[in-house]
Amino acid sequence: MASNSRSPISRRTWIAATSGAVAAGLIKTKADAVKLVAQEAPTPPDDPTKVPGRFTSEVGVRAPEERPRRLTRSQTLSSSSRSPLQELQGTITPADLHFERHHAGIPDIRAGRHELLVHGMVERPMVFSMADLKRYPSVARTYFLECSGNGGGAYNRERMPVEITPQALDGLLSTSEWVGVPVKTILNEVGADPAATWILAEGADAAVMSRSVPMEKIMDDALLAYGQNGEAIRPEQGYPLRLLLPGWEGNASVKWLRRIEVTDRPTMTRDETSRYTDPLKGGLSRQFSFFMDAKSTITFPAYPYTLPDTGWWEIQGLAWTGRGRITRVDISTDGGESWTEAELQEPILPKSTVRFRHLWNWDGSESLLISRAVDETGYVQPTVQQLWEARGERTAYHNNQQRVWKVGADGAVTFGLGDLV
Amino acid sequence: MASNSRSPISRRTWIAATSGAVAAGLIKTKADAVKLVAQEAPTPPDDPTKVPGRFTSEVGVRAPEERPRRLTRSQTLSSSSRSPLQELQGTITPADLHFERHHAGIPDIRAGRHELLVHGMVERPMVFSMADLKRYPSVARTYFLECSGNGGGAYNRERMPVEITPQALDGLLSTSEWVGVPVKTILNEVGADPAATWILAEGADAAVMSRSVPMEKIMDDALLAYGQNGEAIRPEQGYPLRLLLPGWEGNASVKWLRRIEVTDRPTMTRDETSRYTDPLKGGLSRQFSFFMDAKSTITFPAYPYTLPDTGWWEIQGLAWTGRGRITRVDISTDGGESWTEAELQEPILPKSTVRFRHLWNWDGSESLLISRAVDETGYVQPTVQQLWEARGERTAYHNNQQRVWKVGADGAVTFGLGDLV
Numbered sequence: 001m002a003s004n005s006r007s008p009i010s011r012r013t014w015i016a017a018t019s020g021a022v023a024a025g026l027i028k029t030k031a032d033a034v035k036l037v038a039q040e041a042p043t044p045p046d047d048p049t050k051v052p053g054r055f056t057s058e059v060g061v062r063a064p065e066e067r068p069r070r071l072t073r074s075q076t077l078s079s080s081s082r083s084p085l086q087e088l089q090g091t092i093t094p095a096d097l098h099f100e101r102h103h104a105g106i107p108d109i110r111a112g113r114h115e116l117l118v119h120g121m122v123e124r125p126m127v128f129s130m131a132d133l134k135r136y137p138s139v140a141r142t143y144f145l146e147c148s149g150n151g152g153g154a155y156n157r158e159r160m161p162v163e164i165t166p167q168a169l170d171g172l173l174s175t176s177e178w179v180g181v182p183v184k185t186i187l188n189e190v191g192a193d194p195a196a197t198w199i200l201a202e203g204a205d206a207a208v209m210s211r212s213v214p215m216e217k218i219m220d221d222a223l224l225a226y227g228q229n230g231e232a233i234r235p236e237q238g239y240p241l242r243l244l245l246p247g248w249e250g251n252a253s254v255k256w257l258r259r260i261e262v263t264d265r266p267t268m269t270r271d272e273t274s275r276y277t278d279p280l281k282g283g284l285s286r287q288f289s290f291f292m293d294a295k296s297t298i299t300f301p302a303y304p305y306t307l308p309d310t311g312w313w314e315i316q317g318l319a320w321t322g323r324g325r326i327t328r329v330d331i332s333t334d335g336g337e338s339w340t341e342a343e344l345q346e347p348i349l350p351k352s353t354v355r356f357r358h359l360w361n362w363d364g365s366e367s368l369l370i371s372r373a374v375d376e377t378g379y380v381q382p383t384v385q386q387l388w389e390a391r392g393e394r395t396a397y398h399n400n401q402q403r404v405w406k407v408g409a410d411g412a413v414t415f416g417l418g419d420l421v
Numbered sequence: 422m423a424s425n426s427r428s429p430i431s432r433r434t435w436i437a438a439t440s441g442a443v444a445a446g447l448i449k450t451k452a453d454a455v456k457l458v459a460q461e462a463p464t465p466p467d468d469p470t471k472v473p474g475r476f477t478s479e480v481g482v483r484a485p486e487e488r489p490r491r492l493t494r495s496q497t498l499s500s501s502s503r504s505p506l507q508e509l510q511g512t513i514t515p516a517d518l519h520f521e522r523h524h525a526g527i528p529d530i531r532a533g534r535h536e537l538l539v540h541g542m543v544e545r546p547m548v549f550s551m552a553d554l555k556r557y558p559s560v561a562r563t564y565f566l567e568c569s570g571n572g573g574g575a576y577n578r579e580r581m582p583v584e585i586t587p588q589a590l591d592g593l594l595s596t597s598e599w600v601g602v603p604v605k606t607i608l609n610e611v612g613a614d615p616a617a618t619w620i621l622a623e624g625a626d627a628a629v630m631s632r633s634v635p636m637e638k639i640m641d642d643a644l645l646a647y648g649q650n651g652e653a654i655r656p657e658q659g660y661p662l663r664l665l666l667p668g669w670e671g672n673a674s675v676k677w678l679r680r681i682e683v684t685d686r687p688t689m690t691r692d693e694t695s696r697y698t699d700p701l702k703g704g705l706s707r708q709f710s711f712f713m714d715a716k717s718t719i720t721f722p723a724y725p726y727t728l729p730d731t732g733w734w735e736i737q738g739l740a741w742t743g744r745g746r747i748t749r750v751d752i753s754t755d756g757g758e759s760w761t762e763a764e765l766q767e768p769i770l771p772k773s774t775v776r777f778r779h780l781w782n783w784d785g786s787e788s789l790l791i792s793r794a795v796d797e798t799g800y801v802q803p804t805v806q807q808l809w810e811a812r813g814e815r816t817a818y819h820n821n822q823q824r825v826w827k828v829g830a831d832g833a834v835t836f837g838l839g840d841l842v
Binding site for chain 1: 465466469470471472473474475476477478479480481482483484485486487489490491492493496497498500501502508509510511512513514515516517518519521523525526527528529530531532533534556557558559560561562598599600625626627629647648650651652653655656657658660661677733734735737764766767768770776778780
């Protein structure tokens with residue numbers, strides 16, 4: 001390619017590729033133009049091999065066609081945003097698309113000033129800076145996080161939605177590689193009293209989110225997490241430090257963690273008495289229902305997708321359990337009459353989402369797609385009838401019913417139980 | 422908190438938190454103010470529990486203190502950028518920090534118009550759209566990618582750097598969860614001739630990057646990858662489609678893949694004759710040296726870090742091999758006199774980076790830190806003397822020598838072999 005300047009780009013190519021940007025006033029010098037060649041062209045080139053590409057960059061950007069977004073409805077301090085499950089692949093959730101659930105917004109905290117106080121039933125109350133915590137041996141593990149309210153919108157018989165996406169339905173679920181120090185290490189450091197049976201975890205947000213956690217969980221696999229998917233935890237996920245309780249309801253994994261008090265009883269905070277309890281039948285409530293039980297959800301095909309053709313389609317989705325490993329996911333395409341085992345993506349990690357895949361030959365008739373997860377305890381993801389039987393119809397938490405998607409004869413996919421209830 | 426409007430934020434808090442933003446002209450309405458509360462405060466609040474946080478968002482942002490950047494030196498069409506290894510944790514590289522190596526910049530390609538032609542020694546030459554490819558059964562696997570030139574800057578005896586960061590030294594290395602269709606599936610679909618022994622892979626960038634790949638690798642674990650870390654591959658990594666050859670030199674994993682030609686010999690492209698061959702002793706060259714052999718690099722402590730104190734420090738780094746799994750990483754803190762086995766982060770996946778950790782009690786004396794990876798074939802990461810002996814001192818490719826970091830008595834860490842050469 002001929003060139004009479006330092007740049008290897010010919011004058012003709014430059015003009016052709018950048019005229020739109022020049023017209024838009026974006027280009028003042030040729031150096032600007034070179035930077036913009038492939039990036040700012042109003043339409044992409046017909047033949048990309050004929051146009052020099054844009055340069056390397058300090059931080060990458062998504063393709064213009066690929067701009068997944070969290071779903072965030074009401075802008076209030078207590079609100080949530082949901083991961084775009086139907087647009088995601090594999091198991092990792094990109095950090096900037098991890099679901100959010102805040103009770104008083106995202107606080108502005110600088111790591112250099114953040115401290116963790118550990119006190120209560122301990123020999124040596126201590127304050128840890130982030131630099132202090134990072135000197136302890138760390139671990140990295142891939143875990144899902146799920147809000148206990150996830151899927152609650154689809155539980156109620158009277159308000160069962162039809163036009164709902166996997167994101168709107170089950171998007172309070174995300175998976176990351178988390179890095180941090182086992183809480184156990186720090187409790188050993190402060191000399192926790194062997195008689196202690198609980199801790200209180202307190203966040204530094206304006207809600208001062210506070211939850212009690214049994215010592216057994218803390219000494220098992222609880223983390224003081226400061227890393228997520230290779231980098232520092234994002235502010236939306238608790239920067240610079242969060243508690244991480246693998247497999248337990250997300251709310252108990254207190255974000256922006258600033259205080260751990262070692263106790264011999266649950267503290268009975270507002271967040272575990274007035275909230276995060278499950279209404280049961282007969283006016284009863286279930287408290288401290290920490291575990292997220294086995295669940296699965298189909299992310300393709302799902303509303304608003306329409307299958308354009310009959311023939312082979314790969315049904316895909318995610319399965320997870322707070323009790324350990326997923327051992328099997330069954331798929332039905334006939335509303336639960338018959339089931340076939342789906343393929344699970346390796347490695348199957350405990351307390352992580354597992355992607356399942358099942359090749360399905362659609363014959364063009366109306367079909368009801370259901371997935372059913374089984375975990376290593378033998379627990380089987382229940383039908384909605386089983387869940388209603390066990391818990392009544394008034395709770396919106398821990399809603400792990402089998403999800404049903406209807407594929408119409410026109411290929412359009414909608415959510416719901418149809419004639420199954 | 423008292424409030425006389427829809428917002429739960431008191432007037433006093435609002436004024437206190439937003440006065441800087443008001444002065445800067447950023448706030449016109451109270452709704453603007455609420456959005457800006459925690460985000461735009463000129464300084465973070467002393468007590469974040471007293472200030473309402475910012476709202477949920479469609480796409481997250483990094484904390485102001487945490488802005489890792491790729492290292493990108495010269496802005497030319499043929500250039501590279503490096504992942505900030507010393508700032509990363511765990512094993513996953515965030516997609517926007519994945520290293521780049523382009524020969525003619527990053528092309529602007531829209532997935533809706535991109536096609537893959539598969540032809541040559543096949544029964545049925547076919548053109549696949551991205552929608553076509555996505556209907557085939559997919560797999561997701563975590564693999565490293567490494568440029569064969571990675572670390573070359575530290576190979577030369579005369580120009581051995583001292584003040585070099587892990588990013589500048591070994592940052593042409595990144596790890597992602599890749600999603601795609603096995604190339605084998607597509608070759609079965611087109612009916613590849615059993616007599617075929619190679620393929621040609623061609624990119625749609627302005628360099629028309631072209632490499633020959635033995636059929637044995639293609640039928641083993643090669644992928645047509647369209648997903649990366651849960652989302653669509655980034656443009657810098659080959660959007661919308663790249664070849665992925667697990668464990669092999671990055672250049673052969675052709676990005677922006679538009680053509681596969683099935684052949685019975687290597688095509689001898691420019692990119693595998695004039696480039697990507699390894700000069701050896703005696704004027705010889707090594708061609709098609711695809712495998713990336715076992716290697717490890719310490720990312721902490723490393724230049725420009727200075728250990729502020731003696732005592733316990735966690736040495737951390739990454740190990741990887743294109744031959745399968747890493748089985749062991751040994752650490753020496755005395756220049757190779759004695760070695761101790763490091764802890765490896767589970768799960769240890771084949772052809773993926775593995776994080777190693779080793780707790781070290783620094784006594785304040787000058788120390789030479791070395792890591793040494795061993796893989797499942799029994800191969801041991803060589804010393805630089807062994808590498809020079811085998812390959813001479815003129816190649817800058819496939820440089821997997823043991824890296825040495827010197828910790829001075831003042832705690833300052835520098836790179837180099839010191840008196841070892």
